[in-house]
Amino acid sequence: MSRPSAAAKVSTAGHEATHIPIQDASQTFRVACSNCNLRELCLPVGLTSEQMERVDDVVTVRRKIKRGGTLFRNGEPFTSLFAIRTGFFKTCVATEDGRDQVTGFQMAGEIIGLDGIVHDHHSCDAVALEDAEVCVMPFDRIEEISREVNALQHHVHKIMSREIVREHGVMLLLGSMRAEERLAAFLLNLVQRLHARGFSQTELVLRMTREEIGSYLGLKLETVSRTFSKFVEEGIVEVKQRHVRILDAEALKRIVNSQQECR
Amino acid sequence: MSRPSAAAKVSTAGHEATHIPIQDASQTFRVACSNCNLRELCLPVGLTSEQMERVDDVVTVRRKIKRGGTLFRNGEPFTSLFAIRTGFFKTCVATEDGRDQVTGFQMAGEIIGLDGIVHDHHSCDAVALEDAEVCVMPFDRIEEISREVNALQHHVHKIMSREIVREHGVMLLLGSMRAEERLAAFLLNLVQRLHARGFSQTELVLRMTREEIGSYLGLKLETVSRTFSKFVEEGIVEVKQRHVRILDAEALKRIVNSQQECR
DNA sequence: CGCACGGTTGACCTGTATCAAGCCGGGTGG
């Protein structure tokens, strides 16, 4: 998967402002949270300007990652959490025997790296699915400042708890849903998160391959493909490559909590 | 369960208000962590006695839960985390359409309730699979004290991170393993945790039904049963009801990371 | 232009679910 090349340059408006000429792999520079437009996604709301000043110190630098590059890898020492500013990531765990599992897809405003806290080493890989930029937040700094700013402390707890709850949802999906339900749930989840970021509620561009979707959903890529085709036949979605338009969101919702009924 | 006269000394501040009236189902009383024999499972190590005194304030009361009783339920307000002192729990999430999924089994020394932090309400049920006793740790108290005791702060972060990593493992299991691998992984995990608590490395008593195991592993109870039978035939384990003796742990390990070879 | 990777589709196979019957053990009430 070493296919760096031209960044997938889909013009789905939005984050263009942050497009800055890329130099080498991971260029770094300094910025402030206080005037970041993603603030309300990463940070607690209602901070005094004094507190905000403290919180600004959480982010030391930003870092750019090219498509296909890794933000961190299983086994690497853990030092920082990362707030995604732009771009799209997948995280995945692997067993020695080569099998691997995508554990999540992360987009702007989301935090990654929480897995590293327990053992001071990361236990999964974070791979950029498109050119990305993250805010680096050294974890000792986070702990220090969250001792002073209660709202930040609670916010950190919430972020971790949210991740736990999200994973519960994935377990439910993997443990008890059939292929159609999984894919429907996946699409609804993606589009909902994108919508919260100001994108369309009905149209999305998949940043990942069918294989990656399959890995996340516990399905083979062929099954993902077939299920997409089925949705298309039924007029629920339009699919052209990675571009998906949802024609009937209600149908998707019905699929998710139908479970073939009865019993 | 000696009446904790030693704990009565604490007398800190006016938290008496939090004393919940004792009901029949869940009896409550006060104790100290500093001389709890599970300390090293719940708490950070290497605290000064001064810090330990602060940390003692984290646990307000204990609570007993009978087999089949719930510690908390989906939708209930979140106020506290719980450290399991004795007994065995399952946590499970459910969809409106009745389907549900066991997300984990918890034993002595483990912490439950982390799911409630994000939304101030629990998002899953915690059910006692045998008579149990838990330490109640009001979360605002945890936050307060962990601002003062760095080691506690970091410990809380680790506990949450550990849960995230554990769930990654379950996702891997559910997303990419076959029935035998799942059950083998499950048994190894259980026995390893029990061993860490001083129990046998080769013998265990399952506290849950085949159906609950199945729910956790994303299998039907019949498949769980058949897979047990297969392991018995192969001489890997002995199974009498819920009593399991592992005869060949190596074989289980081989099953877990074999994945039908090759590729 | 052509290759290669991602995606689609078809044919077939298999692991697990489903349905059903029966067993075992423990608790209850007569």
Added chain:
DNA sequence: CCACCCGGCTTGATACAGGTCAACCGTGCG
């Protein structure tokens, strides 16, 4: 104390969702 019942478990027969293997296509990159 026994008979009975019931929940949990096992086992068999059969069905089917999804996996596997394979061929082919389209598109975007070198």
